[in-house]
Amino acid sequence: ETGVTQTPRHLVMGMTNKKSLKCEQHLGHNAMYWYKQSAKKPLELMFVYNFKEQTENNSVPSRFSPECPNSSHLFLHLHTLQPEDSALYLCASSQEAQTSGRDTGELFFGEGSRLTVL
């Protein structure tokens, strides 16, 4: 049990489908993230939300659309994906300092959603 729960764990979709990934954190953290993990590549930061506000969009194509209705929930809406988008999508949360401070919190990860785009 990580405190960060992702659903579904596995998803297969066609290029014309619309689906969503869900993440919920039970840790009381104020920041949530989406990362993409592809084989033999570094984890790629996609989106960052602090206090429900998006603070980072790391040049992610618009076919990925994040939503953060509150500080405990994060969604990734998927639309007209490409086969190269197949990957493990990881959600993470952390407790960030509310003022400028060095001690940024560690990331707590979910187990990921394995996405296959046909």
Next chain:
Amino acid sequence: AQSVSQHNHHVILSEAASLELGCNYSYGGTVNLFWYVQYPGQHLQLLLKYFSGDPLVKGIKGFEAEFIKSKFSFNLRKPSVQWSDTAEYFCAVNAPYSWGKFQFGAGTQVVVTP
């Protein structure tokens, strides 16, 4: 932009052997440094972290890492590995005040044979 380089993509060693995984980063300023581990079928979890102070950091499960500022390195070590240390290991960096924007290395797959 920050980048993180892990020297080995795949390491195979026997139980009781010593392990050292290299990590170098490129960033001109002060950084926070982390090692994460992903056991087969499990989520990424923190092994250890360095923010400041003693450059030799001890983490869970007998792991330690040494921050060498002059070499921009944060190598992970374990004197004697066990079969249960089979996992993928990721080095990560972020800058202070960065609101958690971590830069990860590509990972090193470690296989420990009985």
